[in-house]
Amino acid sequence: MIDSAPADRLAVTLETERLLLRPIGREDTPFAVRHFTDPEVYRFMLDDEPITTAEQAAAILAFYVDQPGDTYNRWVLVRKVDRQQIGTCGYHRWNRQHHKAEIGYDLSPAWQGQGYMREAVAAMLAHGFTVMRLHRIEAIVAVANERSAHLLRQLGFVCEGVLRDSFYSGGQFHDHALYARLSTGVA
Numbered sequence: 001m002i003d004s005a006p007a008d009r010l011a012v013t014l015e016t017e018r019l020l021l022r023p024i025g026r027e028d029t030p031f032a033v034r035h036f037t038d039p040e041v042y043r044f045m046l047d048d049e050p051i052t053t054a055e056q057a058a059a060i061l062a063f064y065v066d067q068p069g070d071t072y073n074r075w076v077l078v079r080k081v082d083r084q085q086i087g088t089c090g091y092h093r094w095n096r097q098h099h100k101a102e103i104g105y106d107l108s109p110a111w112q113g114q115g116y117m118r119e120a121v122a123a124m125l126a127h128g129f130t131v132m133r134l135h136r137i138e139a140i141v142a143v144a145n146e147r148s149a150h151l152l153r154q155l156g157f158v159c160e161g162v163l164r165d166s167f168y169s170g171g172q173f174h175d176h177a178l179y180a181r182l183s184t185g186v187a
């Protein structure tokens with residue numbers, strides 16, 4: 001099957017009941033700096049050292065905006081009611097040959113516990129299984145990140161095992177769980 005314009009399938013805006021998921025852009029710099037430098041946002045993101053400066057946060061944004069790829073993207077979550085940005089989510093490691101990709105997501109602490117990320121990830125999954133024609137969607141979660149694991153289980157992901165000592169951060173190794181959901185169902 002010829003995949004004509006994979007990047008176009010990532011550069012779209014998705015809509016849910018309360019949110020717009022639009023491709024993150026330069027105009028989101030003030031939000032990105034606030035959001036990515038928040039220690040609560042980075043608490044369980046152990047694949048890198050914590051983001052502490054505006055420059056580091058801006059570099060994350062530049063990665064998504066300046067070199068748009070066809071294997072990853074990032075949406076910013078915008079509340080429809082007041083246009084406030086509250087978090088981000090997106091795909092990476094999109095492998096079209098094997099119809100699989102990984103997801104990532106982060107919500108600013110003030111907006112957690114209100115079901116926003118469940119709403120956003122559900123929309124991402126629907127987009128992935130239909131428009132991107134994915135069969136398998138993965139998420140790698142620090143074993144201590146119980147909220148994230150709970151969210152994934154609610155959305156039909158299954159824990160397939162633990163990747164022992166898979167990331168080194170803050171002077172120690174951290175175990176991560178591999179979660180996946182298939183297009184054919186929960187199990």
Ligand SMILES: CC(C)(COP(=O)(O)OP(=O)(O)OC[C@H]1O[C@@H](n2cnc3c(N)ncnc32)[C@H](O)[C@@H]1OP(=O)(O)O)[C@@H](O)C(=O)NCCC(=O)NCCS
Nearest residue numbers: 041044105106107112113114115116117118141147148151
């Ligand atoms: C992981 C993370 C996204 C989870 O956020 P969250 O707000 O707990 O997740 P949800 O959006 O699914 O909210 C769930 C809770 O909102 C509440 N809620 C309120 N209104 C709701 C609504 N309309 N619909 C659904 N849930 C609602 C419920 O209590 C629900 O909990 P429950 O399912 O146990 O009943 C968030 O903790 C986060 O961004 N952390 C920092 C970054 C991070 O760790 N990212 C993941 C890396 S793998």
